[in-house]
Amino acid sequence: MSRKPTPAPCDSAGFTLVELLVALAAMALLAVMAWRGLDAMARAQEQTRVHSDDVMALQAGLAQWGTDLDALTQMPALGGLDFDGRVLRITRVYRYDGTASAAGAAEAGSVRVVAWGAAMVDGKRQWLRWQSGPLRERAELQAAWQQAALWGQNPSDVLRQQQVAVVAVDDWQVYYFRNNAWTNALSTAVGEQSAPASGQAALPDGVRLVLTLSGGQTLSGKLTRDWARPAAGKS
Numbered sequence: 001m002s003r004k005p006t007p008a009p010c011d012s013a014g015f016t017l018v019e020l021l022v023a024l025a026a027m028a029l030l031a032v033m034a035w036r037g038l039d040a041m042a043r044a045q046e047q048t049r050v051h052s053d054d055v056m057a058l059q060a061g062l063a064q065w066g067t068d069l070d071a072l073t074q075m076p077a078l079g080g081l082d083f084d085g086r087v088l089r090i091t092r093v094y095r096y097d098g099t100a101s102a103a104g105a106a107e108a109g110s111v112r113v114v115a116w117g118a119a120m121v122d123g124k125r126q127w128l129r130w131q132s133g134p135l136r137e138r139a140e141l142q143a144a145w146q147q148a149a150l151w152g153q154n155p156s157d158v159l160r161q162q163q164v165a166v167v168a169v170d171d172w173q174v175y176y177f178r179n180n181a182w183t184n185a186l187s188t189a190v191g192e193q194s195a196p197a198s199g200q201a202a203l204p205d206g207v208r209l210v211l212t213l214s215g216g217q218t219l220s221g222k223l224t225r226d227w228a229r230p231a232a233g234k235s
Contacts, residue, residue, distance in 0.1 A: 061166030087152030177206030
């Protein structure tokens with residue numbers, strides 16, 4: 001009887017346990033390095049987003065500050081601009097620019113009282129803006145003017161609902177440009193004319209805002225913004 005040939009032993013051997021452990025360790029190391037890279041990218045993107053949000057919020061706040069002053073209007077026996085050391089109050093007229101909604105167009109010509117100040121919000125001192133609703137009656141205007149002052153001293157929850165936080169600040173100051181000089185808004189410029197019989201103080205030619213931005217955020221340090229009254233110097 002013929003015998004079947006015996007197969008030749010295979011010369012190729014599989015991976016040893018040590019080799020498998022080395023391969024697994026290398027793959028784990030690569031995975032950790034890849035995860036750290038992705039985590040670093042995610043944190044960088046988050047920091048960039050926060051930075052952009054902070055800058056945009058500050059830019060929007062400063063733009064709104066200028067818009068409020070541009071729309072400033074004096075009201076008989078009430079005034080249009082007042083700073084009491086805590087709050088800058090402004091009476092401004094709402095102008096329709098052709099782009100607002102139908103509801104916005106209906107408010108054209110109405111007056112609002114706007115106030116700027118600083119207060120603690122969620123443990124941080126914030127630069128804030130407060131705004132009343134549209135006002136058409138003198139009694140409504142006077143009430144809103146008083147509410148704006150109260151908002152800066154001892155605001156109720158209702159008044160706080162009408163405020164918007166702009167940026168964290170350590171301090172903020174307001175200066176007026178009168179008689180060719182910048183002076184503290186609470187002081188009376190030398191040689192300034194007395195208020196007219198109506199009781200309305202003359203508007204300054206300019207308003208300077210100085211914000212001391214809090215540390216530990218994207219933007220910090222002092223920031224100065226000057227505004228010039230459009231009609232200043234015109235006869």
